[in-house]
Amino acid sequence: MKIAEHLEFSTFNFQSSMETIGTQVRLPFKRALAIAVSGIRIRLGRSLVTVSGVVLGIAFLMSNLTGQIVKTALSEEREQSQRVDMMMSLVNAEVGSLEDRTVAVAAFGRVTATDLAFVGRVNSSGPALFRAHGLDRSGLTAVSLQELGKDADLVFVMGDAASASISLQELTAGMASPLVLDTQADREYTGEVGDGIRREPFFGKQAEDMKEEAEVAARTERFRVTWILVISLLVTVVTVANALLMSVTERFREIGTMKCLGALSKFIRRLFLIESALIGMAGSVCGALVGAALTMVIYGAMYGFGKVLLSIHYGQLLLAAVVAVVCGSILSMAAAVYPARVASRMVPADALRSTV
Amino acid sequence: MKMEDKQLEQLFRGENEAGKLDHVIRAVDVRKVYTMGDSETHALAGVSLDVRRGEYLSIMGPSGSGKSTFFNMVGGLDKPTEGKVYIDQVDIAQLDPYELAWLRCRKVGYIFQTFNLIQVMSCIENVTLPMAFAGMDSEEARDKGIEILERVGLGDRALHKPAEMSGGQQQRVAIARALANSPDILLADEPTGNLDLKTGQEIITLFSKLREELGVTIITATHDLKMLKSSDRIVWIEDGLITRVSKPEDMQIELADIEGE
Numbered sequence A: 001m002k003i004a005e006h007l008e009f010s011t012f013n014f015q016s017s018m019e020t021i022g023t024q025v026r027l028p029f030k031r032a033l034a035i036a037v038s039g040i041r042i043r044l045g046r047s048l049v050t051v052s053g054v055v056l057g058i059a060f061l062m063s064n065l066t067g068q069i070v071k072t073a074l075s076e077e078r079e080q081s082q083r084v085d086m087m088m089s090l091v092n093a094e095v096g097s098l099e100d101r102t103v104a105v106a107a108f109g110r111v112t113a114t115d116l117a118f119v120g121r122v123n124s125s126g127p128a129l130f131r132a133h134g135l136d137r138s139g140l141t142a143v144s145l146q147e148l149g150k151d152a153d154l155v156f157v158m159g160d161a162a163s164a165s166i167s168l169q170e171l172t173a174g175m176a177s178p179l180v181l182d183t184q185a186d187r188e189y190t191g192e193v194g195d196g197i198r199r200e201p202f203f204g205k206q207a208e209d210m211k212e213e214a215e216v217a218a219r220t221e222r223f224r225v226t227w228i229l230v231i232s233l234l235v236t237v238v239t240v241a242n243a244l245l246m247s248v249t250e251r252f253r254e255i256g257t258m259k260c261l262g263a264l265s266k267f268i269r270r271l272f273l274i275e276s277a278l279i280g281m282a283g284s285v286c287g288a289l290v291g292a293a294l295t296m297v298i299y300g301a302m303y304g305f306g307k308v309l310l311s312i313h314y315g316q317l318l319l320a321a322v323v324a325v326v327c328g329s330i331l332s333m334a335a336a337v338y339p340a341r342v343a344s345r346m347v348p349a350d351a352l353r354s355t356v
Numbered sequence B: 001m002k003m004e005d006k007q008l009e010q011l012f013r014g015e016n017e018a019g020k021l022d023h024v025i026r027a028v029d030v031r032k033v034y035t036m037g038d039s040e041t042h043a044l045a046g047v048s049l050d051v052r053r054g055e056y057l058s059i060m061g062p063s064g065s066g067k068s069t070f071f072n073m074v075g076g077l078d079k080p081t082e083g084k085v086y087i088d089q090v091d092i093a094q095l096d097p098y099e100l101a102w103l104r105c106r107k108v109g110y111i112f113q114t115f116n117l118i119q120v121m122s123c124i125e126n127v128t129l130p131m132a133f134a135g136m137d138s139e140e141a142r143d144k145g146i147e148i149l150e151r152v153g154l155g156d157r158a159l160h161k162p163a164e165m166s167g168g169q170q171q172r173v174a175i176a177r178a179l180a181n182s183p184d185i186l187l188a189d190e191p192t193g194n195l196d197l198k199t200g201q202e203i204i205t206l207f208s209k210l211r212e213e214l215g216v217t218i219i220t221a222t223h224d225l226k227m228l229k230s231s232d233r234i235v236w237i238e239d240g241l242i243t244r245v246s247k248p249e250d251m252q253i254e255l256a257d258i259e260g261e
Helices: A002-009 A012-020 A029-042 A044-095 A113-124 A208-250 A252-260 A265-303 A305-311 A314-344 A348-353 B006-013 B067-074 B097-106 B123-133 B138-151 B167-178 B197-214 B225-229 B248-260
Strands: A102-107 A129-133 A154-158 A179-182 A198-201 B023-036 B039-052 B056-060 B082-087 B108-111 B185-189 B217-222 B233-238 B241-246
Touching: A029 A044, A029 A265, A044 A113, A044 A154, A044 A179, A044 A208, A044 A265, A044 A305, A044 A314, A102 A113, A113 A129, A113 A154, A208 A252, A208 A265, A208 A314, A252 A265, A252 A348, A252 B097, A265 A305, A265 A314, B023 B067, B023 B217, B039 B067, B039 B082, B039 B217, B039 B241, B056 B067, B056 B197, B056 B225, B067 B082, B067 B185, B067 B217, B097 B108, B097 B123, B108 B167, B123 B138, B123 B167, B138 B167, B167 B185, B167 B197, B185 B197, B197 B217, B197 B225, B217 B225
Parallel strands: A102 A129, A102 A154, A154 A179, A179 A198, B056 B217, B056 B233, B108 B185, B185 B217
Antiparallel strands: B023 B039, B023 B082, B233 B241
16 A cells, blocks of 8 residues: 555664653652642541541551550559559557657668558558658658668668668668668678568559459459450451542543643652641540540540549650551552552543443 | 556655655554454554644544554554554654653643543643653743733643633633643544534634744544544545545545535
């Protein structure tokens, strides 16, 4: 055919003009972000539904984390008061009631919260005189180590130092019947143990078997909770993925148009990932707040708000919130991977043909 | 195809009066087969066509004739099953995704029957979007966008959303958007299909004006006989084949008949 001959003739120079085609530039992130944001804004209704899916999942996660923190804090407090009870009952067994007695306490090194709580309990059980050495912030009368034992019925020794800077004789000088109750059984004192000085170890200790039992129960509980959490987060991922797929279908034409105008597949993919990340972040922040607040209200109603608010470690709570938000954002982006791929692989001609 | 007529043959090749060739698009024996299950549909059964630079070409044909398929091939939106399509003498089948995107962005401007403006964006944002894809900075794009909007007669509507405009205005925005990166080719698929007679006529006038002022090559697929008058060549496609190539002068009698009815 004449035409075919002619066509072959004029194709020979196509190599030379290859440089007329360039390579498409990649759009800056800012531009993609702006388009994604306006996309969310215009489809606010749908976006909010998607966000609420994330909010629910993350609120559930956060309420579990918060619950754990509150429970731990409350049980720590309970454990401490149990220990103090035990210490008090030991003291009472040794010397009877502390009322109108003269009591002294010496601290070497750092003291524990339990020890401090114990000091507070002793102070409130009505001793005639309670003096201390090394416990500057306890509000007790501070005296020198040498004066500590004078006319005292009882001397407590506490703190984490392995050795005391005084001999037991000096410590108990001036006591009618020297009695030292030491939180460390093997603490070393200078000099020798004098005759007639009773030194007894005393520390609040939880029964080991009780502790073990509690640990087994806690482990079972933790496993169960983790299982439920994983399922609920998966449900969240599926919800977000579903919503985004719907959104891709809805935007078939828009995506096709963008491709006709020179958008790279990468750009389309990025658009959906950014949108999903934004939805994930917004949803997780709301979810974390709602979850934490709700849990604290529930525990507050059960155990008293003051107690809950005072016993919580806020550092842990913040960490949990960060974990929840990061988790929500990552899951939400993971949910977008497939829809974004569907969108970016679309052939522009197909996208335009669709009448959705 | 009857190719005895020397003049018609010349026309078919896209030669100008002097017989000189400057082809912006060349399609060589393009075939497209859609497979659906066991059945194969031959949307295009071997179409060859050269389009001269600056030409105004109309493609006529009933729906299902392969007109839109051919259109997508020529615009680099779809790849042929067999045969070659050259745009500016570059075989588009050999382009990687980045180069294809570059081509769609700068070489070709697309205009659709349904306008396909992005509803989320204002006029000016729609028009500057292809410029952003081309890497133009936003202030420069804005100035150029306003200039183009003025050219299509919508300088005062820059901040309106597509939903606030009439069909004719939306199509003008779409034309402005197609012109954003000063393309060599404007591809318009039934540009007047969704418009009333008067508005459609305005769009056709605008095309002629743009062709004269910018020297851009215009290819339209259309049912609209009015569009034929302003075109240089009319290509008739039926059942995936070119059945006829004619000049509007040859059509005058037919057209007059139709308009006289």
